[in-house]
Amino acid sequence: MIRHFGLKLFILMISFACVVTITILTVDYNRLKETTEHNNQLRLEKIEDSAEASLHTIEKAYYFFDQNTAEQMRETTAELLNLYKTEPDVRSWNYAELKDQTGMDIYIIDKQNTIIASSYEPDIGLNFNACCSKLIPMLEERRRLREFHHDGMDIEQSSGRVKKYSYAGTDDGEYLIQLGKYLDTDDIFQQFNIFGEIKTLVDKYDLVDDIHVLNLGGRHLECQLPSSI
Incomplete structure (x- = not known):
């Protein structure tokens, strides 16, 4: 008994x-x-803040130091608006010649937010309602205001290359004239390169596999430099 107990x-x-x-x-x-998990979250927030700061830096650099390009876009837009008054059939324009003259790509966006004519052929037929609906309010507002407006850094939909865009609506409200100029060949881009900073962060922190920056349309912002660079 005791043993069992x-x-x-x-x-x-x-x-x-x-x-x-x-x-x-x-x-x-x-x-x-x-x-x-808390430490990892803090590290991720630190990395995110660093990437965001780099993006703000390059945006400010382009906005404040690239006024020459903006002025060129303004002048080119005025010339195209005058051309539209004399030749309203935008599909008949010689876009290759216009690009050679201006050094910029030209896009004509109709009321359905579709690119119906352009010097950059891969984007012809692109409908913003389908690919990037978040841009629609901005496009419609700029078509309605009929004033020149230029952005900082954005990306070309088909190639992913970095471009600067400007917009102005025609006087009759039928079209939005968009201009685009590559920025990834400029000295400013080389000095304030967010993509180089992102690569550094990814290489530095094994916690991070990749960092994606999205533009207003929800498209992944990435740099695909031309082979000549």
Whole structure:
């Protein structure tokens, strides 16, 4: 009887010790997990802040130091608006010649937010309602205001290359004239290169596989430099 009682007590003590040990290990594991997740979240926020700061820096650099390009776009837009008054059939324009003269790509966007004519043929037929609906309010507002407006850095829909865009609506409200100029060959881009900064961050932190920056249309902002660079 005493032997059986002692055996049961021994088993009970072993079981209790196992339960206590498992409980302590579980609590420690959960604490370690929470601490690790918290630290990882802080690291991710730090990386995100760094990438965002780089993007703001390059945007400001283009906006404040690339006024010459903006002025060229303004002058070119005025010339195209005058051309539209004398030749309203935008599909009949010689876009290759216009691009050679201006050094910029030209896009004509209709009321359905479709590019119906352009010097950059891969984008002809592109419908913003289908590919990037978030841009629609901006496009319609700029068509309605009929004023010249230029952006900072954005991306070309088909190639992913970095471009600067400008917009102006025609006087009759039928079309939006968009100009585009590549920025990835400019000295400013080389000095304020967010993509180089992102690569540095990805290489530095093993926690991060990749960093994606999205434009207003929800498209992944990435740099595909021409082979000549």
